[in-house]
Amino acid sequence: MAKSKREISPNEIKHQEDEEETEDEKSFDELGLDLRLVHALNKKGIQKPTPIQLVAVPLILEGKDVVARAKTGSGKTFAYILPLLHRLFNESSVKNKLGPASVILVPTRELCQQVYSEVMSLIELCKGQIQLKVVQLTSSMPASDMRAALAGPPDIVVSTPGCIPKCLSTGVLQSKSFSDSLKYLVLDEADLLLSYGYEDDLKALTAIVPRGCQCLLMSATSSSDVEKLKKLILHNPFILTLPEIGDVKDEVIPKNVQQFWISCSERDKLLYILALLKLELVQKKALIFTNTIDMGFRLKLYLEKFGIKSAILNAELPQNSRLHILEEFNAGLFDYLIATDESQTKETEHADGRGHVETKKSRKYAKTKLDSEFGVVRGIDFKNVYTVINFEMPRDAAGYVHRIGRTGRAYNTGASVSLVSPDEMEIFEEIKSLLGDEENKDSNVIAPFPLLTKNAVESLRYRAEDVAKSVTKIAVRESRAQDLRNEIINSEKLKAHFEVNPKDLDLLKHDKVLSKKPSAPHLRDVPDYLLDPKTQEAGKMVKLARAAMGGNNITARRHGNKKKSRKEGDPLKTLSVEARKRAYKGGKKREGRDGGDSHKHKKNKF
Numbered sequence: 001m002a003k004s005k006r007e008i009s010p011n012e013i014k015h016q017e018d019e020e021e022t023e024d025e026k027s028f029d030e031l032g033l034d035l036r037l038v039h040a041l042n043k044k045g046i047q048k049p050t051p052i053q054l055v056a057v058p059l060i061l062e063g064k065d066v067v068a069r070a071k072t073g074s075g076k077t078f079a080y081i082l083p084l085l086h087r088l089f090n091e092s093s094v095k096n097k098l099g100p101a102s103v104i105l106v107p108t109r110e111l112c113q114q115v116y117s118e119v120m121s122l123i124e125l126c127k128g129q130i131q132l133k134v135v136q137l138t139s140s141m142p143a144s145d146m147r148a149a150l151a152g153p154p155d156i157v158v159s160t161p162g163c164i165p166k167c168l169s170t171g172v173l174q175s176k177s178f179s180d181s182l183k184y185l186v187l188d189e190a191d192l193l194l195s196y197g198y199e200d201d202l203k204a205l206t207a208i209v210p211r212g213c214q215c216l217l218m219s220a221t222s223s224s225d226v227e228k229l230k231k232l233i234l235h236n237p238f239i240l241t242l243p244e245i246g247d248v249k250d251e252v253i254p255k256n257v258q259q260f261w262i263s264c265s266e267r268d269k270l271l272y273i274l275a276l277l278k279l280e281l282v283q284k285k286a287l288i289f290t291n292t293i294d295m296g297f298r299l300k301l302y303l304e305k306f307g308i309k310s311a312i313l314n315a316e317l318p319q320n321s322r323l324h325i326l327e328e329f330n331a332g333l334f335d336y337l338i339a340t341d342e343s344q345t346k347e348t349e350h351a352d353g354r355g356h357v358e359t360k361k362s363r364k365y366a367k368t369k370l371d372s373e374f375g376v377v378r379g380i381d382f383k384n385v386y387t388v389i390n391f392e393m394p395r396d397a398a399g400y401v402h403r404i405g406r407t408g409r410a411y412n413t414g415a416s417v418s419l420v421s422p423d424e425m426e427i428f429e430e431i432k433s434l435l436g437d438e439e440n441k442d443s444n445v446i447a448p449f450p451l452l453t454k455n456a457v458e459s460l461r462y463r464a465e466d467v468a469k470s471v472t473k474i475a476v477r478e479s480r481a482q483d484l485r486n487e488i489i490n491s492e493k494l495k496a497h498f499e500v501n502p503k504d505l506d507l508l509k510h511d512k513v514l515s516k517k518p519s520a521p522h523l524r525d526v527p528d529y530l531l532d533p534k535t536q537e538a539g540k541m542v543k544l545a546r547a548a549m550g551g552n553n554i555t556a557r558r559h560g561n562k563k564k565s566r567k568e569g570d571p572l573k574t575l576s577v578e579a580r581k582r583a584y585k586g587g588k589k590r591e592g593r594d595g596g597d598s599h600k601h602k603k604n605k606f
């Protein structure tokens with residue numbers, strides 16, 4: 001397809017990204033944004049626009065329709081929220097309108113909450129100078145709540161697409177009022193909207209979107225769904241494209257994320273994750289992905305036995321609990337979150353992708369209604385996640401990109417470690433070939449994890465295998481049921497509590513111990529004689545790096561020493577060049593240096 005005049009190419013944006021690294025960079029007020037917003041951003045510690053914001057904000061301020069495709073964590077939300085607020089701040093609101101002035105549609109309730117909070121925090125930081133009504137609508141709301149939310153009417157509605165047609169069909173909102181008042185429509189995470197089954201809702205909505213409405217479409221990847229939506233809703237838009245999946249290989253994962261992998265058997269995954277966490281070889285906070293909810297619980301119970309606390313996040317939990325878990329994790333109340341991501345969960349209702357058909361008992365849980373508006377990965381802005389661990393590999397390369405995209409957001413650094421079993425080698429190869437090729441050797445390579453020696457792993461084997469045996473299917477099932485019961489009760493408490501104390505995060509703990517038996521004291525600490533000296537040294541370096549970064553990488557950034565502290569202090573960074581070279585030497589199928597043959601080694605008894 002010929003490049004339209006309105007299309008801004010990856011090269012142009014890439015150029016701006018390069019420029020951005022020089023001193024010659026534009027500030028938010030130079031983009032023409034209202035100074036109240038610029039001050040609000042400064043108060044949040046946000047000083048300079050990201051590349052997508054640099055390009056999108058002026059176009060949106062000019063009133064253009066825009067399709068923005070940019071990688072995960074690149075700041076797409078502010079790219080549309082800022083100009084939208086600017087325009088709403090500076091327009092005299094017409095009080096005789098009966099419908100909302102702007103609607104932001106997102107695929108999940110988690111994202112509704114996230115976008116709503118971002119908008120509200122900017123408005124609040126404008127210190128009461130601005131009076132805008134912003135509301136959230138979700139399809140589970142009773143009609144009376146929807147009516148109250150739409151009274152006024154609001155300046156901004158943040159909603160999932162199913163809600164507006166519901167409001168129309170129940171008479172809560174009149175289509176004429178909607179058409180008369182709507183000036184701005186945003187489709188965020190557009191690549192997901194159709195896959196979440198919103199096609200009919202969006203078609204119904206399109207019919208009443210007025211011709212003069214400015215439409216914006218934001219997406220991390222491009223797909224036929226995005227094209228469909230573009231045709232359905234936008235009028236001759238500007239297309240802003242940052243490199244995307246299947247397009248420009250070296251930019252799919254943000255540059256500031258280091259990717260590692262460990263080759264191990266399916267059975268040894270528990271042993272390896274124990275070594276990574278217990279020997280403190282990865283930086284906190286860490287987001288750990290599993291493909292099934294049962295595996296998430298198995299992992300949680302197993303880690304508990306070693307005194308490692310974690311929380312669980314999946315589609316089975318009630319919405320209030322999920323939101324609270326996210327808030328607690330973002331607020332730093334716990335370090336490890338085990339998440340089962342949505343696309344994986346849906347599939348596991350039948351069988352898991354590697355042919356492990358779920359047992360009769362676990363099928364019982366498949367019947368538990370999973371929330372179709374839940375999204376744990378796509379678009380969720382987990383704060384300060386340093387490490388993403390793929391305990392199980394995602395089933396496709398796009399899943400990998402979105403998982404890894406939960407770290408290294410905006411200007412932060414991050415790392416990922418994937419545990420890859422022989423059965424997962426095929427998808428791993430697919431991911432590697434998507435991310436980089438021989439020409440792009442230095443970028444987006446997934447290198448063997450350099451900090452864990454074979455000795456260190458083997459010294460934990462005996463204890464790890466013993467404990468793994470004790471985490472039986474029955475124990476997993478019981479914990480899962482118990483956790484669900486707890487969270488349902490919590491969810492009610494949460495709802496009531498947050499109505500009164502919206503900011504109180506400490507009411508409930510989500511990383512509580514599920515196991516009936518407390519963990520044995522001797523399992524909580526690894527005795528020195530079992531520690532391999534090299535790995536012990538690596539653990540110390542990781543700790544030092546964390547201290548150098550002030551506990552998290554944002555702190556380092558705020559103190560203006562980001563480059564120095566990241567490069568010098570982070571052992572993963574300093575070791576990675578060598579590791580990368582090694583990764584390429586052995587060719588495509590080369591295994592990690594600790595990989596594959598761990599069964600051959602002598603057992604170390606505790």
Ligand SMILES: Nc1ncnc2c1ncn2[C@@H]1O[C@H](COP(=O)(O)OP(=O)(O)OP(=O)(O)O)[C@@H](O)[C@H]1O
Pocket residue numbers: 046047048049050053070071072073074075076077078219220378379380381405409410411
């Ligand atoms: N200009 C900026 N400077 C620093 N941080 C920023 C800037 N803009 C946004 N951020 C922060 O970057 C993080 C990621 O932004 P955002 O959630 O908008 O990314 P995204 O592109 O929508 O990612 P995804 O595709 O995963 O949804 C957020 O925590 C946000 O507050």
